[in-house]
Amino acid sequence: MNNPYLPYPVRVESIITETEDRNLKTIKLVFLNPDDEQKFQYTPGQFAELSVAGQGEIPIGIASSPTEKGFIKFTVNKVGKVSSYIHNMKGGEIMGVRGPLGNWYPWDLLEGRNLVIVGGGFAFTTLRSSIVYMLDPANRPRFGNIDVVYGARFPGLLLYKEELAAWEQRDDIRMHITVDGTTDPNWKYNIGFVPAITKQKAPSAENAYAIICGPPIMIKFTLPVLTELGFPPERIISSLEMRMKCGIGICGRCNIGTEYVCKDGPVFTLEQLSRLPNEY
Amino acid sequence: MMEIYIAKEKFPGFVEKLMGQQRVFGPVFQGQYHEFAELKASDEIDLSYQNTRLSPKGLFHPHSERMFQYSLATGDPEAGIVKEAPKDYSPRVILGIRPCDAKAFRLDDANFDTETIKDPWWTRRRASTILVGLACNAPCRSCFCTSVGTGPFDPAGLDALLIDVGTGYVLQAVTDKGKELAAGLAGGEAVAPAMTEQVAQLKQAAEAQLTIQFDPKAIADQNMLELFNAAFWDEVQFSCINCGTCTFLCPTCWCFDIQDEVCNDQGDRLRIWDSCMFPLFTLHGSGHNPRNVKLQRVRQRFMHKLKYYQDKYHGGVACVGCGRCVKSCPVNIDIREVARLMSASCVCPA
Numbered sequence: 281m282n283n284p285y286l287p288y289p290v291r292v293e294s295i296i297t298e299t300e301d302r303n304l305k306t307i308k309l310v311f312l313n314p315d316d317e318q319k320f321q322y323t324p325g326q327f328a329e330l331s332v333a334g335q336g337e338i339p340i341g342i343a344s345s346p347t348e349k350g351f352i353k354f355t356v357n358k359v360g361k362v363s364s365y366i367h368n369m370k371g372g373e374i375m376g377v378r379g380p381l382g383n384w385y386p387w388d389l390l391e392g393r394n395l396v397i398v399g400g401g402f403a404f405t406t407l408r409s410s411i412v413y414m415l416d417p418a419n420r421p422r423f424g425n426i427d428v429v430y431g432a433r434f435p436g437l438l439l440y441k442e443e444l445a446a447w448e449q450r451d452d453i454r455m456h457i458t459v460d461g462t463t464d465p466n467w468k469y470n471i472g473f474v475p476a477i478t479k480q481k482a483p484s485a486e487n488a489y490a491i492i493c494g495p496p497i498m499i500k501f502t503l504p505v506l507t508e509l510g511f512p513p514e515r516i517i518s519s520l521e522m523r524m525k526c527g528i529g530i531c532g533r534c535n536i537g538t539e540y541v542c543k544d545g546p547v548f549t550l551e552q553l554s555r556l557p558n559e560y
Numbered sequence: 561m562m563e564i565y566i567a568k569e570k571f572p573g574f575v576e577k578l579m580g581q582q583r584v585f586g587p588v589f590q591g592q593y594h595e596f597a598e599l600k601a602s603d604e605i606d607l608s609y610q611n612t613r614l615s616p617k618g619l620f621h622p623h624s625e626r627m628f629q630y631s632l633a634t635g636d637p638e639a640g641i642v643k644e645a646p647k648d649y650s651p652r653v654i655l656g657i658r659p660c661d662a663k664a665f666r667l668d669d670a671n672f673d674t675e676t677i678k679d680p681w682w683t684r685r686r687a688s689t690i691l692v693g694l695a696c697n698a699p700c701r702s703c704f705c706t707s708v709g710t711g712p713f714d715p716a717g718l719d720a721l722l723i724d725v726g727t728g729y730v731l732q733a734v735t736d737k738g739k740e741l742a743a744g745l746a747g748g749e750a751v752a753p754a755m756t757e758q759v760a761q762l763k764q765a766a767e768a769q770l771t772i773q774f775d776p777k778a779i780a781d782q783n784m785l786e787l788f789n790a791a792f793w794d795e796v797q798f799s800c801i802n803c804g805t806c807t808f809l810c811p812t813c814w815c816f817d818i819q820d821e822v823c824n825d826q827g828d829r830l831r832i833w834d835s836c837m838f839p840l841f842t843l844h845g846s847g848h849n850p851r852n853v854k855l856q857r858v859r860q861r862f863m864h865k866l867k868y869y870q871d872k873y874h875g876g877v878a879c880v881g882c883g884r885c886v887k888s889c890p891v892n893i894d895i896r897e898v899a900r901l902m903s904a905s906c907v908c909p910a
Contacts, residue, residue, distance in 0.1 A: 286644065333632060333639075333641070359846060374641060375640060376640075522844070522850070529671075530679055530814075531816050531818070533841050536850075557788040559850050
């Protein structure tokens, strides 16, 4: 019997600092046993437990895309014991990964649709996974227009800056990068809060789904904009965070009403959330 | 139904025989209370007990358990790789467990043993265990098993049931495992018709002592959001001190934490009972806490047991009416009263 609590051993390939405040680092991991990589078949939107022997485990969204082979990638915000420890790890060190866990963005429903992706701050990891996945030449024809509104407080806090710049150059994805404010005279993208930029760019809701991830305040003010643009609650998708331990719906702490965010989520539509207690 | 009679003077021999075949656990008087422990001698078992203070959930889901172990030694090529820890899954019998507590394991199975995910430790212990219950001839005043779909003679969670008929025990086999156990028993006698009649009377008398306290179905029929937003939670939570006694004693409270512990260069990953009564249970790394205030935590406990569990698994409430939380709550919060509040037809705030 496979033990769902047992992490796969992985080697740290590299750790890079993503943001100027040095609170976010992206860690690239390689499976010690190639068979384990085969077993770790994931879909964008899922997460995994990063496990460090002697420190503990943390649930983190998978930032790499299944179309990228040979490694998996996570962007970790430094908030506690395990995440701080991971920030100080070095290439070659051994840790563990347990997963993939949770559900994913509903790719079967999204096929043939236009996509509006709205992200804020560091909640852009599984969105990065999704964009890389959709832009893969084998997948791109399966989807319609892709609009991405992505904002951070200032330019130095944007994740994956090189990729953002590369996506800006493409004609098969419309990027709307924005910052709350900047003193950089060479800033060539938008300035304004995510809800305001979403309203200004007004991506069409026709045949479209919206995926929104970000801080609660951003979500709170962006939802009315999406509604105004014509997105019904069942076509607005979000991904939730919770304190988790087991990640497989057993340890009991991450529930919202009847649903465990780790197993029944983390991806929910706004319509599903409206039927659950407002306790997240 | 296969049943045999064991005279009380022959009972120690029966226990001894079982102990020769496998590990045997039973209620043992330790300090001030009874608790389930592995028997070292056949006379340790005390079937005159009413119930254990702590539920026997620890037999399958120990209070703290080593999940994995690892080395952190410098130079060890396996350092940092988390590995399975050896465990004893040899066959065992749990003797004299109350029907309610055995039923609780069934309810907990819905959490630990699902179609897609199986908790390896829980399921392996369940598979290697035979549960022999002891019917309750005299339920406690805080018991309400018949209100939640079980009863003092309920065989549902058991492999076999013992009924104390004064001079001896009638052993009724429930499952194949139970039949096998009964068949291998030397010294068992046939059950006379008069004794079968006596068992029926004992059952009726025990059930008659229990009144129906509330109707779980009435809670299932309520709207989840209306119940969640009900005004009565403020009153229910008022006296609660979030001590966690209820969750600690409860046979259907399975929540746990996972922690790493290191001594020198050897480490263990442990799982330890946790409680929804504690703010840390849901505290995010960011500092945000979805159940930051006491009302939210108290509501979670009752909603989970009486509403969410019913809605999710459609197998009744996650409560067996053992009454431990009623008996031991230091501020007298009574789940039966809360259940009545939750089953009232209109609970929405004005």
